[in-house]
Amino acid sequence: MSTADIVILALGVVAIGSGVMVVSTRQLVHAALWLVVSFGALAASYVVLAAEFVAWVQVLIYVGAVVVLLLFGIMLTRAPIGRSEDLDSGNRIVAIITAAATAVVLVTTLVRGFRDAYFPLKARVGNGSSSVIGAGIFRTWVLPFEALSVLLLAALIGAIVLSRSDIGPEQAEPEPTPPARPRSRPPGPLARRKPRGADDEDTIVISRIDEGA
Template sequence: MSLAAQTHGFLTPTGVEIAFLLVGLVTFGAALVTVTTRQLVHAALWLVVALGGLAVEYLLLTAEFIAWVQVLIYVGSVVVLLLFGLMLTKAPIGRSPDADSGNRWAALTVAVAAATALVWVVVDAFRATWIDLDGAAAGSTKVTGASLFQNWVLPFEALSVLLLAALVGAIVLSRRAKATAAASSAAADAPGGRPAEEGVR
């Protein structure tokens, strides 16, 4: 038995476990605010907090490579892409009534069902799995990088194409909005577009 086990006991939480729990609660709260707020910009910023909390959780699990990938790809790319999309499409900064579709109970039902299925799949898949703590660290940069660039190259590249497609879609939507606004302005400036002024003349 190790010194840590003799000091803390089997069920006594350590400092890392307490920090893991606290960061998990903050992450859960940020995720909850992200999906319940009606302000799109605030939702994006709270998403940064939620994804950053996940990165801290990975660090506490000594999976430093996954933690920095979380920061670089999700916080540094996905959220920035989301903010660019909000700016290019001129989304309202304040409260947006369009952000509430009125299907909260249906969304909650789907979310609970998906979470239940995910937990069941993970528990069933790793029920008889044992981790060799004396072997090489599974979350180290060398092991994870080798697995990523040997077995997961295609999904990694597909993710980059998906991000590019989202950015191109935001640009197309912004240009279409500008074209619609220009057409409306041209129609208003046409000779028949100002009947009030003609009446005054």
């Protein structure tokens, strides 16, 4: 077991531990912060694995952008700051079983498959430098790169369209007092509701159909 192995293991423990905290903490903001720790540990792992360019991109985009975006989301949805007891859904038992099964299957398979797999890390130094990666992207992978840029643009426009309320189909002004509960179908058949007026033909017709069905 080399030094690199030990460092990787330590960083892995940090990443997994903080990941567990992300999915188990009772405070939303803490979850975002534990996510930063997990991403940082992964970035450090990339450095150990001699992929320094990917490591910096990880730090820049994940830690710098994505987490900030998530924090914005938390704020915009007026999530409660502080402890909240109902962050886990009723699906928890199933989730634990599924996740554990996934872990067991994956770990068993990987360990059995790569028990004797080693690679010389020292010989790989320089493989992850920005010049090598840049050359790779803009020579070999330039077409996917361009396609990805178009996709990014589409995602950008989509996000704008989705989040701005003055774009899109004509929609009625939100009701003055929006219901607290999600809107669902009315509890009973339409016929049970009182018609708004005796001469309201639509309502009468609907109620007739409903009785006939």
